[in-house]
Amino acid sequence: MSVVEMKEIPREKVDKIALWKWACGLIMAYVCYGAFFIANAAQNFTRGGDDARIVFFHVPAAILAYVGYVVATVYSLQFLLKSPTPETDAKAAIGMELGFLFCIVATLTGSVFAGAVWGSYWNWDPRETSIVVMLLLYASYLILRGAATGDFQKRGKLSAVYALVSIVPATFLIWIVPRIMGSLHPTDTLWKKDKTTADYKMVLYPSFLAFGMLFTWLFQLRFRAWKVGTRRIQRRLRSNK
């Protein structure tokens, strides 16, 4: 395994947090406020339109649940074709971990939303069934990867192949199944003009931005933590020799 390189951090910059991370905090705080005081309660809901406000957290989380897969696939391809390094392998695994995290958030918030709009927390709607399969795909990757010990190159290759193969059913389940089978979920609300009202747009679009920043931040933190941990293990192993 090649040595993981640490970048140099000047002493005065150790306690500084990048501006975009503060911006993420502020925008998400605005979303928390706007979800309740800028967006109006939705109409025609079984249990009252106030529950619809969870959509500002559910939709970005559901999109990031798929983005995690895309990130993992990109790094898996890079691992197989270009640079089979521990860093690339770790980035692919972190994409999967974050995808799994946001998949859980999307499932829980979606269940609350379903209870409000369709009167039942779980309906086995095509999109709900798809997300259960997505959760299983993510969990299988993480469990199989955790079980594969020994040679890092072999584990990296197996993980990368799994990610590349499983993005096919993941894409089919998330983007195609709900459209061909007819789903309780609307499929064109976000992309067509006049489907979303101005008050919802004022909160939903900043919410996408804040969630995107949060995903980037978590990805960065997880990768840096992995780097420090790996570097320390390598040093210990070197000193034991």
Next chain:
Amino acid sequence: MAPVMLVTLITWLGIFGYLIVIDRSIKRMERDTRENDDL
């Protein structure tokens, strides 16, 4: 609506504060690891 909004906001601020602390801690660990490597 205000109490639910407050719970949501406080939860986010808690997560945000936690991330800031973790970010700083990792940065310190990165610096220490780097300095130990140089020794």
